[in-house]
Amino acid sequence: MAIAKESGYFTNSDDTKIFTHVWKIEGDWKPKALVFIAHGVAEHCLWYTKVAEILVNIGCLVFSHDHVGHGQSEGDRVHIETFSTYISDVFQHCDKKRDEYPGLPLFMIGHSMGGAIAVMCGLERAKYFEGIVLIAAAIVASPEALSPFRQYMGKWVARICPQFPVMCLDNSGVSRDAAAVERYKNDPLVWHGGLKAKWGLCMLDAMNRIQENFEQIEWPVLILHGDTDKIVDVSGATLMNEKIRSKDKTLKVYTGFYHQLHSEPGEDGERVRQDIKEWIEQRMSPVVQSEIN
Numbered sequence: 001m002a003i004a005k006e007s008g009y010f011t012n013s014d015d016t017k018i019f020t021h022v023w024k025i026e027g028d029w030k031p032k033a034l035v036f037i038a039h040g041v042a043e044h045c046l047w048y049t050k051v052a053e054i055l056v057n058i059g060c061l062v063f064s065h066d067h068v069g070h071g072q073s074e075g076d077r078v079h080i081e082t083f084s085t086y087i088s089d090v091f092q093h094c095d096k097k098r099d100e101y102p103g104l105p106l107f108m109i110g111h112s113m114g115g116a117i118a119v120m121c122g123l124e125r126a127k128y129f130e131g132i133v134l135i136a137a138a139i140v141a142s143p144e145a146l147s148p149f150r151q152y153m154g155k156w157v158a159r160i161c162p163q164f165p166v167m168c169l170d171n172s173g174v175s176r177d178a179a180a181v182e183r184y185k186n187d188p189l190v191w192h193g194g195l196k197a198k199w200g201l202c203m204l205d206a207m208n209r210i211q212e213n214f215e216q217i218e219w220p221v222l223i224l225h226g227d228t229d230k231i232v233d234v235s236g237a238t239l240m241n242e243k244i245r246s247k248d249k250t251l252k253v254y255t256g257f258y259h260q261l262h263s264e265p266g267e268d269g270e271r272v273r274q275d276i277k278e279w280i281e282q283r284m285s286p287v288v289q290s291e292i293n
Helices: 045-056 082-101 113-124 149-159 178-186 198-211 237-242 266-283 286-292
Strands: 003-011 017-025 032-039 060-065 106-111 131-135 165-166 222-227 250-256
Touching: 003 045, 003 082, 017 045, 017 082, 032 045, 032 082, 032 113, 045 060, 045 106, 045 266, 060 082, 082 106, 082 113, 082 178, 106 113, 113 131, 113 198, 149 198, 198 237, 198 286, 222 237, 222 266, 222 286, 237 250, 250 266
Parallel strands: 032 060, 032 106, 106 131, 131 222, 222 250
Antiparallel strands: 003 017, 017 060
C-alpha cells in the first residue's frame, strides 16, 4: 500500500497560519488510530517521515504541524509570548482530526521541546490521549546551557529585548549520523539563528511546571532518551520515570545515542522507531490497553 502525504494549513486562535502535514494510506482507507507528532525547537514536522511511515504501516493516520514561528508556519522565528500557544495549537489540530475520525484512539509523540509540549498537553487534559511517547523530552534544564547566572541574565534580557538570541544549538549533537547532521545544517526550514530570550524563559517555565506536577501524571507513557545526549539532559527522563504515578510507564535509555534518537544511523535509528511502533501498536486496542493496566 502506498503512503500518501498531504499538506495544508489551519489558522490558530491568534490568527496565525499553521502549516500541517498528514501521512496516511492512499485511497479509501480507514485508520485504526491517530498519532500526532510535536517536533522540537528550530526544526519542523517533515523531519518525522520515517517515524510516521512505520506507524502508517500498522494502521495509524499520523499528522503534525510546524509550531508557530517554525518551518512553514507563520510567526516570528522561534519566538512566543507564552508556552500555552503551542499547547492550544495542538488541541485545535487534534480536535479537528478527532472530529474527522470519531472514536479512534489518539496518541501523541513529542521530541525535545515537543516532548515538553506533550507533557503539558497531558497535564491539561489527562485522558485526552491513549498514550504519550517522549523522545529526548526537554524536562530538566541542561546544567551547562542554563546555569543560574545564564537564567538570571536570560530573564533580564527577555524583559527588554525578548527576541535577542541568547543561545545556539550545537548541530553536531543532533545525531551520530553525519548525513543527518549535514542535512540539518543545510535545511532552509530549520532555524539556524540563536534561541531567543523570551522563548528560553517560556521553555524554562514549562520545565519547572512539569517537574512541579510529576505526581499528577497517570497516563501511559514511553520515555526514550540517549545517555550521551548533548542537547537535552538525560536526567529529566530518569527523574520523570521515578516521580510520575503512571502504572503503564516504560523508560528506555540508549547507550551512546544522541538527541534525535529516531535519526540515529542505520540499525540504531530503526531500533528506536521499532520501539515506538511496538509500544503504540500494543495500546491501539482498548482490550489490550485494559490488560496492560
